[in-house]
Each structure stands twice: as structure tokens, then as C-alpha cells.
Amino acid sequence: MISLRYFAGLREQTGVTEEQVDMAGRTVAELWEWATEKYPDFLSGAARVAVNEEYALPTDVLEAGDIVAFIPPVSGG
Amino acid sequence: MKTFEIVTEAINPQLYADIVLRPEAGAVTLFTxxxxxxxxxxxxxxxxxxxxxxMAEKKLAQIGEEIEERWEGTKVAIAHRIGELQISDIAVVIAVSSPHRKTAYxxxxxxxxxxxxxxxxWKKEIWEDGEEWIGDQKKKPEGELT
Structure with a gap:
């Protein structure tokens, strides 16, 4: 299983902080597709994806146990 | 306390200046x-x-590494506060020491x-008549940054 985390505006849009999906072996791009289908209001293109606390590429392949975070545009400082 | 950290309590900037101060440092810049x-x-x-x-603490540490690689002889400490902050509270502190001042700035x-x-x-602004998550500050006109 893959563990998903949502933050800030995305957390409020999805209504969940965390959830599990069975997407080991799939790519980040495929996960993104799944997310935008499940959550039509998802800010497509605006957020980056981090896998195990490092920014990921759309072609990266997910492995069982990965922690994936959807990262909306950051605004620290 | 850590050299690169996310905190939930009020920030005391001097603690981070103390982390980076060394005998070889002729300058310390402390941004709040x-x-x-x-x-x-x-x-x-x-x-x-x-x-x-x-991840935020990891990325703060990465910024420290980038700086120490790019400007020889520097040392960096950074803290960012999260949770609810009031007007004039310190949200972020950055301490940099270096042999000379130009580099530290x-x-x-x-x-x-x-x-x-x-x-x-992520920052959420709460106004008298609403609230909003703020994003993508780099693309906004000046004045929007810190």
C-alpha cells in the first residue's frame, strides 16, 4: 500500500489528512490522475508530489510502503 | 533545539545566532x-x-548545505514557526555567520x-471577512514577500 498525505488547501478540498491506496508499481503521474479523478477540485498542475520526503518526478515508480505527499504551492517565510 | 527546525512556540532569534557564531566568523546576519x-x-x-x-526540516537543512557549499566558510541555522501567529510574531529566523559581512548578507x-x-x-491569512491559504508567492508582485 501507498500512504497519501494532504496539506493546507488540498487537505481542506479532499477533507482527509491521510489515506491508503493500492498503487505500488504505478507511477507518480498515474497517482496524480487517480487523485484528480477522485477529487475534481484538486488544483491540477499547481501541486508537486513528494515521495518519502523528496520531490518526485511524474515518471517515478511507487513502491509498497512509500509515503506520498501532495504539496500545494508553498508559502513559508 | 536543532540547527534546522520547525517549532510551535515563540522563536528566540539569539539562540540561532549563538549556533552559528564561531571564532572565525567576523559577521553574523540574523533575519527575522x-x-x-x-x-x-x-x-x-x-x-x-x-x-x-x-520534509520541511530536511529542506531547511538542504538550504543550509547549499549555502555552505556556495559560500565557503559560512554556517547557517534556520527555524520556522507553525500554528497560529499574531501580528509582529516571528515566523522565521535565519542566522548566517561568515568570515566577512558581504557573504553573510x-x-x-x-x-x-x-x-x-x-x-x-503553508500560510493561511485570516482577515476580518474571510480566510485563504496563500501560495505561489514568487509569482506575485513585490510586497507580497515576507
Whole structure:
């Protein structure tokens, strides 16, 4: 299983902080597709994806146990 | 306390200056970013910051590494506060020491720019008549940054 985390505006849009999906072996791009289908209001293109606390590429392949975070545009400082 | 950290309590900037101070340092720049009341005519009541804490601390440390590689002889410490912050509270502190002042100034500014690019921290502005998560500050006109 893959563990998903949502933050800030995305957390409020999805209504969940965390959830599990069975997407080991799939790519980040495929996960993104799944997310935008499940959550039509998802800010497509605006957020980056981090896998195990490092920014990921759309072609990266997910492995069982990965922690994936959807990262909306950051605004620290 | 850690050299690169996300905290939930009030920040004491001096603690971070102390981390970077060394005998070979002739300069320490200490930047503190504060909660501003007015942004483009809109009054902020308070702010709420959220972070992906483990990744944010990792990215703050990465910024420190970038600086220490790019400007020889520098040492960096950074803390960012999350949770509810009031007007004038310190949201972020960046301490940089270096042998000479020019580098300490440059590296400090580099750090805040990078924080706004890569560190997973989000700010929500709460106004009298609403609230909104703020994002993508780099694309907005000047005046929007810290």
C-alpha cells in the first residue's frame, strides 16, 4: 500500500489528512490522475508530489510502503 | 533545539545566532520574518502556518548545505514557526555567520528565497471577512514577500 498525505488547501478540498491506496508499481503521474479523478477540485498542475520526503518526478515508480505527499504551492517565510 | 527546525512556540532569534557564531566568523546576519498586519490594503487578523514537518526540516537543512557549499566558510541555522501567529510574531529566523559581512548578507537573502521555493510550509491569512491559504508567492508582485 501507498500512504497519501494532504496539506493546507488540498487537505481542506479532499477533507482527509491521510489515506491508503493500492498503487505500488504505478507511477507518480498515474497517482496524480487517480487523485484528480477522485477529487475534481484538486488544483491540477499547481501541486508537486513528494515521495518519502523528496520531490518526485511524474515518471517515478511507487513502491509498497512509500509515503506520498501532495504539496500545494508553498508559502513559508 | 536543532540547527534546522520547525517549532510551535515563540522563536528566540539569539539562540540561532549563538549556533552559528564561531571564532572565525567576523559577521553574523540574523533575519527575522514577522507577521504583517497590512498586505495590499487588506488587514490580516492573524496567520496560521502548517508544515509537512519532517520534509520541511530536511529542506531547511538542504538550504543550509547549499549555502555552505556556495559560500565557503559560512554556517547557517534556520527555524520556522507553525500554528497560529499574531501580528509582529516571528515566523522565521535565519542566522548566517561568515568570515566577512558581504557573504553573510547574500547567503541570508538566498536562504529566505529558497524557503519560499522548496520548503513545504503553508500560510493561511485570516482577515476580518474571510480566510485563504496563500501560495505561489514568487509569482506575485513585490510586497507580497515576507
Amino acid at each position: 520574518g514577522h507577521v504583517r498586519e497590512w498586505t495590499k490594503g487588506v488587514r490580516t487578523l492573524h496567520l496560521s502556518y502548517e508544515a509537512y514537518v519532517p 547574500e547567503a541570508n537573502e538566498y536562504a529566505i528565497e529558497r524557503i519560499k521555493e522548496i520548503v513545504p510550509i
